[in-house]
Amino acid sequence: MLSDWKLQEMLEEIEEISGVGMGICNGRGELLAAVFTPGEEIREAVLQFIGSMAESQKMLGCHFFKIFLDGELEYVLLAQADGAEAYLAGRMAACQIRGVAGACRERLDEGAFLRDALLGSLPEADLLCRAKRLHIGNAQRVVFVIEAAGGLDEIAMETVRMMFAADSRDLVTELDGTTAALAKDVGRMKDGRELAELAEMIVDTLRAEALVNARVGYGGRAKSLRELSRSYEEARTALEVGGVFYAGRSAVSYGELGPAGLCEIFLREVFGENVPERFDEETAVTIRTFFANNLNISETARQLYVHRNTLVYRLERIERELGLDIRKFEDAMLFQIAWMVIAHLERQKAPIRKPQEKPI
Amino acid sequence: MASLSLRNICKKYPNGFEAVKDFSLEIEDQEFIIFVGPSGCGKSTTLRMIAGLEEITSGELAIDGKVVNDVEPKDRDIAMVFQNYALYPHMTVFDNMAFGLKLRKVPKAEIKKKVEEAAKILGIEDLLDRKPKALSGGQRQRVAMGQAIVREPKVFLMDEPLSNLDAKLRVQMRSEIASLHQRLGATIIYVTHDQVEAMTLGTRIVVLKDGVIQQVDSPQKLYREPDNLFVAGFIGSPQMNFLDASCVVEGGRVFLKFAENTIALPPEKGEKLIAGGYGGKTVVLGVRPEDVDDAPGALEEHKEGVFCAKVTGYELLGSEALLYYTVGGTGMTAKVDASTSARTGDSVRLALEVGKIHIFDKETGLAVAH
Secondary structure, eight states: OOOHHHHHHHHHHHHHHHOOOEEEEETTSOEEEESSOOOTTHHHHHHHHHHSSOSEEEETTEEEEEEEETTEEEEEEEEESOSHHHHHHHHHHHHHHHHHHHHHHHHHHHHHHHHHHHHTOSOHHHHHHHHHHTTOOOOOEEEEEEEETTOOOHHHHHHHHHHTTTOTTOEEEEOSSSEEEEEEEOTTOOSHHHHHHHHHHHHHHHHHHHOOOEEEEEEEEESSGGGHHHHHHHHHHHHHHHHHHOTTOSEEEGGGGSHHHHHHHHHHHHHTTOOOOOOOHHHHHHHHHHHHTTTOHHHHHHHHTOOHHHHHHHHHHHHHHHSOOTTSHHHHHHHHHHHHHHHHHHHHHOSSOOTTOOOO | OOOEEEEEEEEEOTTSOEEEEEEEEEEOTTOEEEEEOSTTSSHHHHHHHHHTSSOOSEEEEEETTEEOTTSOGGGSOEEEEESSOOOOTTSOHHHHHHHHHHHTTOOHHHHHHHHHHHHHHHTOGGGTTSOGGGSOHHHHHHHHHHHHHTTOOSEEEEESTTTTSOHHHHHHHHHHHHHHHHHHTOEEEEEESOHHHHHHHOSEEEEEETTEEEEEEOHHHHHHSOSBHHHHHHSSSSOOEEEEEEEEEETTEEEEEETTEEEEOOHHHHHHHHHTTOTTSEEEEEEOGGGEEOOHHHHHHTGGGEEEEEEEEEEEOSSEEEEEEEETTEEEEEEEETTOOOOTTOEEEEEEOGGGOEEEETTTOBEEEO
């Protein structure tokens, strides 16, 4: 529904135009916003008015107006002053608020539609039918899941909505008290870096504006409304897995968590920042022969036609470079796996490998 | 405005990673303090802990003497400015600055007053009716600052707010932030990885590495008297030159020998080395590029610091030139006058100003003498 601050803003503007102070209550008689300070007895009067058949009434020096949406009572508007002008201003204000609240309800419908689309709970025909009714067209979208451990309050949700209010193809919905989802039109964002920047921007804006520490996960591109649920699942996975592997990061993409991303995490764990790309011929042959001889130094030295001390020197040099002492079984095993991973990544980058470029 | 007290603050993530270790610092009211260090050193994490956006694993944080570890961010009276700020594209500058206050139900007249005051401070009164797309990068950054200023917080927390601007604009915004600090009289904590930004803005700088404070000092003192090799290397551009040297004590005087060269240390530095028991040991000699010169006058004036080197590179900067050279295989840099005749491949004599050299313990990396 309309937020209290939005109602307050409208009442202030109406007062500026008409000079009539106004207040607005919900269907339970609770005051939501006002530009004057009503007396304590006003709630009782509002409840009495709600219970009556009248659509407008004059009580306690105010005109009371009922505002209905789809046949149900939504608000009670109070116009302070009892003249004919106040009545006119009150009726016009009630009309204005009904229009805005109606538009807002449509947006709520959009939110409900997005939730259903993300959860994949609608048959395709229903999904398309509802999208058509809400004027939601097909676009290339990416789902961003925004999560705040401490909860996303009204300020945080409104901040996210306002960030993307300018583009009608962007859809925002609250999923539960701590999570929101954004289906962002990314048709003009060709680069993955732009998506990462957008995720960072959401995090930083929520921190600065709403003082909420949020984390954002985002999925792959969805070319149709039907694919939104897949992008959403990916975004959730990015949040969960990213929380384990990238504890210090606030924005994580599902793309980073694919096999390649996980391989790179593993290589950084093993080698730190200096992941070796390839070795010179001598080092490569030394390592290969050493492994082929089950880490036996004497036998390896004999097969390589080098002195034992030369081999030890070479292995020590490898240890200095890699931080792994492959004379030890554990390090040797780790190195072997890491090297297989490097070879796999190389193959991914260049599917057609020249015959002479053999991995160790 | 406010003072802050951080006592033994630690941050450990569930996966065991320790982002901040035993961070203790007192920040005075109206101070402009900078957290600087390489990526992943814990500076932003510390800032977020101060804001309440990140839970403090252990330690105590007090604002104006009141412990706020368990106080919600919105109740800490702070405002933050980040590098990836978003302005609401469909709103005017006025509405962008007012939006946070509107959400907090601040009366309209008060919002108007605060926004106009902030706009005046930032010099953007003429832009209040414009939409973000009609603003330049610097103007947008000012609006983002305005969003924080209108809240009139006790403490401003800024996390690399200039990182997204181009180099020219950064320099301009740097001086604007400095004058903003003067005008607001605010306590500002500013995070950056850029040591030039740190040196030009801060009244005090906190240098961090791997979540540990390396040194807290004024910019001048950090530059002149770095506590360890990391600070010495991090502060200053081009960075300080480091060279292993043997410490030799002869006839009560102390000499440093490196490659084929020997330099005599001034008595006050020599005494510190003798007192520390460094005679006969290897130490690390540190010298800033601007304290090495090839001008005839300098060679004459600093005879005790003259050494030979091979020039491997030459870069003209305008009024100065950078000479890259090697001494005993170690690459070093000298910032010399642009009129130098030295060029790549030349063997040259250089003089280092021995009064300005720094000596560090090779094992611990800690400073022995400045």
